[in-house]
Amino acid sequence: MSVVDDIADFLRGFLPFAEFDPADVLRLAESVDIEFFAQGEVIFSQGAQPVEHLRVIRTGVVEVVDEGHVLDVMGPGEIFGHASMLSGLPTGFTARAAEDTLAYRIPSDVAAEVFAAPRGLRYLTRRLLEDHHHLRSGPRPEVVQDRLRQPVRAALRGQLVMCSPTASLREAAELMTRTRVTAIVIDLGDSLGIVTDADLRERVVATGRSVDEPVSTVMTAPAITVPSERSGSEVLIDMLDLGVRHFPVVSPHGEILGIVEDHDLVDYEKRTSFSLRRAVALATSTEALIEIAPRLRASLVELRRGGAAALDVMSFFSVVADALTRRALDLAVDELGEPPARFAWVALGSEARREALPSSDLDSAIVWLDSPMDDSRVITDYLGRVAAMTTETLRRCGLTPDRHRVSASDPLFVRARSQWRRDVTELLDDPTQDQALIVVSVLTDSRPVWGVEVESLAAELIQGAHRRPALLRLLAKFALEHRPPSGFARGNVLETSGEARAGLDLKSAVVVPITDLARWAGVAAGVSSVSTLARLDAGRDAAILSAPDAQTLRDAFELASELRLDHQVAQLEAGVQLDDVVDLAEISPLTRSYLKESFRAVASIQRRLESQLPWIS
Secondary structure, eight states, X not given: OOHHHHHHHHHHTSTTGGGSOHHHHHHHHHHOEEEEEOTTOEEEOTTOSOOSEEEEEEESOEEEEETTEEEEEEOTXXXXXXXXXXXXXXXXXEEEESSOEEEEEEEHHHHHHHHTSHHHHHHHHHHHHHSGGGSBSSOOOOOOOOGGGSBGGGGOOSOOOEEOTTSBHHHHHHHHHHHTOSEEEEEOSSSEEEEEHHHIIIIIITTTOOTTSBGGGTOBSSOOOEETTSBHHHHHHHHHHHTOSEEEEEOTTSOEEEEEEHHHHSOTGGGHHHHHHHHHHHOOSHHHHHHHTHHHHHXXXXXXXXXXXXXXHHHHHHHHHHHHHHHHHHHHHHHHOSOSSOEEEEEEHHHHHTOOXXXXXXXXXXXXXXXXXXXXXXXXXXXXXXXXXXXXXXXHTTOOBOTTSOSTTSGGGEEEHHHHHHHHHHHHHOTTSTTHHHHHHHHHSEEEEEESOOOOTTHHHHHHHTTOHHXXXXXXXXXXXXXXXXXXXXXXXXXXXXXXXXEEEHIXXXXXXXXXXXXXXXHXXXXXXXXXXXXXXXXXXXXXXXXXXXXXHHHHHHHHHHHHHHHHHHHHHHTOOOOSEEEGGGBOHHHHHHHHHHHHHHHHHHHHHHHHGGGOO
C-alpha cells in the first residue's frame, strides 16, 4: 500500500472524511505534508496570524489552550485549525502537543474546496456549535468552561447512600449525617424513592412526625431519574422546571450511579437560578414579584457566560417565565376571589416551545371548563380581569405581551373548552377560511402552564391531521410564507425581493422559516411535542423530511439561536434595547458563510415542499 493510500484509508475512518466522496479524500491525502511535534511543543499560538493549513492528528494528543487553561484534548482523527484557516481570523486558542504527536497538514486551498461541499459544511457547523467562541468577530467575552456542557455523570460527587423503605426516619437521618449526604435513595425493588434533607425538615420536624416511622412515609416515589449521558445544562433546566434540587442518575442499563445535586452542576453564583425560582414562588405581592424579575436576565447572562448552550439558556428563560406567570396568576386570583369556573392559562408561540428570549413577546390564551349552569358573561368578565392583571404584572416584570394581541388579555383568546373545540373542528373541516393560517399556527404551538389540566389546544389538530390533507396543505403553505434572504453583498443582506438591508434579522431570516417547516413536519408526523428540534426529529423519523434536510435545519436553527442569544446578552450588558438584528460586522466571515449556506438549504427545502403541495396528504 502506498503512503497516499494509507493516509486516505486513515482519514476515511473518521468524520467528516467518512462521508466525503472517495475522490475528495484521495485529493486531501495527496496534498498532505507530515509533521512531527515533540511533547510540549506549541503548534500555533493564541492570537497568531491566520493559519494556512488544516491539521489532522494521526498519533498523539493535542491540547487546546485558552489563556493558559486547557479547554479540550484532541486525539487521532480530530482536526484543528480549520476555523482560523477558513475565516482568515487570528487563531482563537493555542494548540500544543501534550505528547509526541504526528499530524497531517493539508493546504488551505485544497481543504477549503473540499469542506465547502454540503457534508463538510455540516460538520464544521456542528463544530462551531460545540465551541461557539468563533461565531462572532472582534473581542470575545470570557467563557467559563464548567460542568454544564458535560454529561451529568461527570458531575457526580460523593458516595451513593441507599436504604430500605422499612428503615426508620431516625436511621435514615443518622445515615445521612454519618455519610454527609443531603439525599438518600430508597430501594423499592422495581423503582426508586428519594428523601432529602429538606424532606426531613419540612415533613418530619415541622409536622412533629415520629422519627420511629418508616422512611417510606415521607419519601418521594417513584423518584424522577435522569440518564447519565444527559448534559448538565439539560438536567439543570429539569431541576428548575420541576422545582427540585436532587436527581438520581442512572446508567443506560438502568443501574443507579449516584445523586446529582444543583451545586454539583453549577457554582455558587449560578445557584442564584434556583434561589430566583424559589423567590418567585414565595413572592407575596405583585410589587415583590416585580422587584425579583430583573434577576431573570442577570441569571440568563450568567448561564451563557458559564458556557451553557443557547437552546438550554432559552429553555431556562422560558421555565422562569412560566414561574413568574404562575405566581402572577396566583396573586391575581387571590385578589379577585374564587373563580366562577375552573380555567387554565396556556402559553403560545416561542414560550410554548420553550425557545423564548428576553426580546420575545409572550403569547397566551385562557381555556375555561364550562357546564350547563355556567353564566358565560360572569366567567368572561372575571377571566378578563385576571388576564389584564396578569399581563400587566408580567409587562412590569419585563415580559412583554404579544404586540399583535395574541394574548389572554384579548377576549378572542379567552374561551370555553367547548368553544375552542368547536373552533378546531371548524378549522379541520374548512382550513381555507379567513385567518386560518395564523390561527392554526397559534393553536399548534400551545402548552398549558397554570390551572386545571387541559390538553394542548393543538391536540385535536394533531390527532386528526393525517386524515385532513387540506390541513397539512395549509401548514405547508404557512411554511412557505417566510423566505430566507438570498445572501450577502457589500456588507448588506440581500432579500429574495432584491432589497438590500444593513442588518441581519436572525429571527425572520432563519428562525421563523425553520420553526414553520418544523411545525408542518411535526404535525404531519402526529407528534404532540411543540419543540422545534423534536418536530424536526419526528419529521425525519416519519420520512416527511430526509435525514440530511432535518440535520441541516437543526444545525441552522441552533446556529441562529447561538447568534441571537449572544447578541442579546451583549445588549443586556450594555443596557440597550433588545432586538434580533445583528450588524454583519459582528459576525465572523466563516459564520457568515455558514449562514449563507443555511439560507440556501432552507430555500431549497421550501422549493421542494412547494413542488409537493398538490400531493401533500
